[in-house]
Amino acid sequence: EIVLTQSPATLSLSPGERATLSCRASQSVSSYLAWYQQKPGQAPRLLIYDASNRATGIPARFSGSGSGTDFTLTISSLEPEDFAIYYCQQRSSWPLTFGPGTTVDIK
Amino acid sequence: EVQLVESGGGLVQPGGSLKLSCAASGLSLSSQSMNWVRQAPGKGLEWVSHISSSSSTYYADSVKGRFTISRDYAKNSLSLQMNSLRDEDTAVYYCARGAFDNWGQGTLVIVSS
Numbered sequence: 001e002i003v004l005t006q007s008p009a010t011l012s013l014s015p016g017e018r019a020t021l022s023c024r025a026s027q028s029v030s031s032y033l034a035w036y037q038q039k040p041g042q043a044p045r046l047l048i049y050d051a052s053n054r055a056t057g058i059p060a061r062f063s064g065s066g067s068g069t070d071f072t073l074t075i076s077s078l079e080p081e082d083f084a085i086y087y088c089q090q091r092s093s094w095p096l097t098f099g100p101g102t103t104v105d106i107k
Numbered sequence: 108e109v110q111l112v113e114s115g116g117g118l119v120q121p122g123g124s125l126k127l128s129c130a131a132s133g134l135s136l137s138s139q140s141m142n143w144v145r146q147a148p149g150k151g152l153e154w155v156s157h158i159s160s161s162s163s164t165y166y167a168d169s170v171k172g173r174f175t176i177s178r179d180y181a182k183n184s185l186s187l188q189m190n191s192l193r194d195e196d197t198a199v200y201y202c203a204r205g206a207f208d209n210w211g212q213g214t215l216v217i218v219s220s
Binding site for chain 2: 001034036038043044045046049055056087089094095096097098099100101
């Protein structure tokens, strides 16, 4: 099973600041890495798939990069609605796995 | 517009069974791969099961042999038959399209005596 590690666990930032979230895989997942945003009481929302492709309707301030074992989600300038939990997920091999999440909260 | 609506959650005793359903509108499940994902209270996301467009199935080790994913073509719905339920199966269960680009709102399963 591929284990995903996310860092930091919590990121405290102010609106307008840049957020950089990391996801590391225990073995290569090529580019089969996705990012999700989840707000309290809501289902997750797909942000990025295949490491760097924005899903439909996702604002351009969200970008993903990386390949192999190291990946980054960047939010270029935080909007109030971006404060949430972010999960990475590998789709390279079964079982599919999620990272433990990074909470982006308001400083 | 694609819409997924889960149902069937509730309170069940350890060792019991429950069947979850996911009704789809705006897409035909017969040609879609689909997933179940769960989230224990206050915890992260855990992938549970996948059914491919050709009906190949995959399961997390934690549910293998106890859960069965299937499609109901007539009802255009997805199901998850859950047997031998354990306390640790308590979670909100979401259905999601194969690419995880559409999710339902979730249904809560509580396993407790």
